[in-house]
Amino acid sequence: MEVKDGAVIRRCRKEKRYSQRELAFLVRRSQNTIHLIESGKLRSISEDLAVALAARLGRNWDELFIAHEIVPVVEHAS
Numbered sequence: 001m002e003v004k005d006g007a008v009i010r011r012c013r014k015e016k017r018y019s020q021r022e023l024a025f026l027v028r029r030s031q032n033t034i035h036l037i038e039s040g041k042l043r044s045i046s047e048d049l050a051v052a053l054a055a056r057l058g059r060n061w062d063e064l065f066i067a068h069e070i071v072p073v074v075e076h077a078s
Helices: 006-015 020-026 031-038 047-057
Strands: none
Touching: 006 031, 006 047, 020 031, 020 047
């Protein structure tokens, strides 16, 4: 999953009155991970983390993140 905008994550967190440390605890990650997401330095995160963040921030995941579909590779016999 790709983070759309770290500043939006920060605003949502502040609306819920969570510190970075509190949100990190709730989603079982480090405070530094939350900082990196909010500052735009961590743009690609796991689906599990995206869903957990969205749930704790009271948002739909697609408001905050972009899903990247995995395209299967089909091998052709030679």
